[in-house]
Amino acid sequence: MIISIDDAQLINPSIDQSALDAFENSVRALTHNKFQNLNIRFYNFKVTNEDTLEFNETLTYLRPSDTIEISNTWSQTGSGLNQDMGVNDGLYVIEEINDKTIKLKDAELFNGNFPSAFITKISYPPDIVEGVKKLLQYDVSMGDKLGIKSESIARMNITYYDMNSSESINGYPASLFGFLKKYKKMRW
Secondary structure (H helix, E strand, C coil): CCCCHHHHHHHCCCCCHHHHHHHHHHHHHHHCCCCEEEEEEEEEEEEECCCEEEECCCCCCCCCCCEEEEECCCCEECCEECCCCCCCCEEEEEEEECCCEEEECCCCCCCEEEEEEEEEEECCCHHHHHHHHHHHHHHHHHHHHCCEEEEECCCCEEEECCCCCCCEECCEEHHHHHHHHHHCCCCC
């Protein structure tokens, strides 16, 4: 998660977790960047209780509230491979961590052994966090004025903002997404 729900609600009290998840997906999609810290990666785990990952090695450099990405979760059944590629792949937040166990927040994973699966820590730079905070502030200050480009009180003159593809991104002015430019990666 880029920003915690508690921090986000200090800016916009009406925001919920699904909106924050949408911001995170937008940042990742617009930059084609997964923001993975490849130095913090662990392999081969078992899922129990639909929200607990059990590893054979000691987990280091991870804390509660860190975001991890689960990848390559296909299961091996009997002599063949189950065709359920990526059944548990996605972004998750660590709720609790012990020596060799991670409990995930609000997760409903499929239980089983995943010998080729791995987790990677997701680390967002501070300017990404600040950029999302500015988007939240924009929602608060301009949410009720959406679509208005200029407004004159005397003689009542209102011009509505042109929302074409070059001037807006996800319903926000494109200029608010300038903080993403240096993190964009080539899409192959």
